[in-house]
Amino acid sequence: MYNFIYQAILAALLSSFSLALFSPLVTLRQVSYMGEALSHIAFAGIALALLLELNLQLTTLIFVVIVALAISWLSQKHKLQEANTITIFLSVSMALGIILISLKKGYSFDLESYLFGNVLMVSPSEIYQLIVLALLDIFFISFFYKELFYLSYNAEMAKFYGVPVKLVNTIFMILLAANIVITLRAAGIILVSAQLILPAVTAFNLVKRLDYSILCSAFIAILAASGGFALSWWLDLPTGANIVLLEFVFYLISLLFMTRPKTA
Amino acid sequence: MIEICSLSYNINRNIILEDINLTLTDGEFAALIGPNGAGKSTLIKLILGFLPLQTGAIYIEGIPHLEWLKEHSIGYLPQHEEFNRNFPATAMEIVLMGLVRELHPGSRFKSIHRQRAMQALTLTGIAHLANHQLGSLSGGELQRVFLARALVSDSKYLILDEPEASLDQPGVKSLFILLKDLNKAGKTILTISHDLNILSEYCSFLICLNRRLHCHTSAELVNAEIIHKTFGDTVRLIEKDY
Missing domain, CATH: 3.40.50.300 (P-loop containing nucleotide triphosphate hydrolases)
Incomplete structure (x- = not known):
């Protein structure tokens, strides 16, 4: 019983923490819409895995990574507006997911737990995946901090000044896709994008440095995950929704403490 | 050439x-x-x-x-540089961008790099704004930050x-005097x-x-x-x- 609860707490904390680490970068690079789209695109990956009876997480991860890189490539090569490209892939993936699910006749698919997340469904092996993901996120952001900083500021100028933009952007997209897929079971398709945005916008109201905002964002997410889990325990409410609502409350509170830039 | x-x-x-x-x-x-x-x-x-x-x-x-x-x-000073006015960067961090090529991916700026960035900011007359957020700077001050970035790599x-x-007009004149001095220096x-x-x-x-x-x-x-x-x-x- 207690192992089961610890596992669920860990799932809530680790998934919120990982998404929050990426949150300031996703927000600054204005790819938060990409985060939302990838979570929906994952639905087609899940459906494909179920239909072909493949490993669900690995198939979804490969599918989402391929689509994320395709969006990035199409936007850069064909000068399509990224928002348009994302919308095309989002709609097509959802349509594909629905068709694939309906092809799997007689299969009862627990859609709700994927849409809204369920930390109680997370298995021990998924906890290990979440731990590895959090460590990879920490390593990537710490190692490429300088590069990510300038890439988020202005990709064209970053490239001009010698930032390996293609390499860092590709790793960023792969890790973003991995974050969405691996946290999906705990955070949910619908709610994962909120956890990619809210911690960062709250942090930016409180601190004016990227490194501090990443730390602040992670702290907010841990606080919201702990509070969200406690609320769901006491009030028997869904954990994912509690976490998102608490993060929103923190955002509202942060508006009261908003720091202004120093004036010249 | x-x-x-x-x-x-x-x-x-x-x-x-x-x-x-x-x-x-x-x-x-x-x-x-x-x-x-x-x-x-x-x-x-x-x-x-x-x-x-x-x-x-x-x-x-x-x-x-x-x-x-x-x-x-x-060294390059663009006509317009697209960036988010709320981007959490200081003038110093933007000037340091001009030195990225000198570092390996993953390595951090050292105090020598910060000294060089400060020298470039001093050259463009805005050393006192080194720790100010980009979003708080005027158009002319931003222009000087970008010029400092263009100069920092030497x-x-x-x-x-x-x-x-x-x-403004005195700003243009002092800019061209600075450019002439840099030109004379090679x-x-x-x-x-x-x-x-x-x-x-x-x-x-x-x-x-x-x-x-x-x-x-x-x-x-x-x-x-x-x-x-x-x-x-x-x-x-x-x-x-x-």
Whole structure:
């Protein structure tokens, strides 16, 4: 019983923490819409895995990574507006997911737990995946901090000044896709994008440095995950929704403490 | 030395640059003038590698420019730089961007880099703004931050796209005095500008561009005939007193 609860707490904390680490970068690079789209695109990956009876997480991860890189490539090569490209892939993936699910006749698919997340469904092996993901996120952001900083500021100028933009952007997209897929079971398709945005916008109201905002964002997410889990325990409410609502409350509170830039 | 050979460039079949041949020798302080849409910014972006070559070639110190740019940097002040005004960066962090090429991926800036960035900020007169957020700076102050970034790598070449934008008249004058000093110290400078008076006072070489290269001659030779050839009938020379 207690192992089961610890596992669920860990799932809530680790998934919120990982998404929050990426949150300031996703927000600054204005790819938060990409985060939302990838979570929906994952639905087609899940459906494909179920239909072909493949490993669900690995198939979804490969599918989402391929689509994320395709969006990035199409936007850069064909000068399509990224928002348009994302919308095309989002709609097509959802349509594909629905068709694939309906092809799997007689299969009862627990859609709700994927849409809204369920930390109680997370298995021990998924906890290990979440731990590895959090460590990879920490390593990537710490190692490429300088590069990510300038890439988020202005990709064209970053490239001009010698930032390996293609390499860092590709790793960023792969890790973003991995974050969405691996946290999906705990955070949910619908709610994962909120956890990619809210911690960062709250942090930016409180601190004016990227490194501090990443730390602040992670702290907010841990606080919201702990509070969200406690609320769901006491009030028997869904954990994912509690976490998102608490993060929103923190955002509202942060508006009261908003720091202004120093004036010249 | 920057050499441009038989360079042409078009966008959607519209010819932007046609058969440009130009040599910018070391130590030159060159000005690139021409009407709007003449291809000035395109020419600069081609030199800097922002745009891919279509026809022709560019050599820097005898090496194809993209090869040269992999190992070296050119100081560059863009006309407009797109960025989020709320981006959490200080002036110092933006100036340090000019030193990224000197570091391996994953390595951090050291105090020597910060000292160099501070020297560049001092040179452009805004050392006191080093720790200020970008979003709190005025247009003129931002321009000086970007100029400091262009100077910090101590590149042999400096390319500026309308540096006088966002600066008031005394600011333009002090900027060109600084550029002249840098030029005297050995920097080769290429600047786009519309201010013919200030160019004739400070620049040593004039490049008149209107899709084709009309002339390139010493800046002292700016006269009504050359201006007419470059800009057509729409421009006349007016003396301005700074």
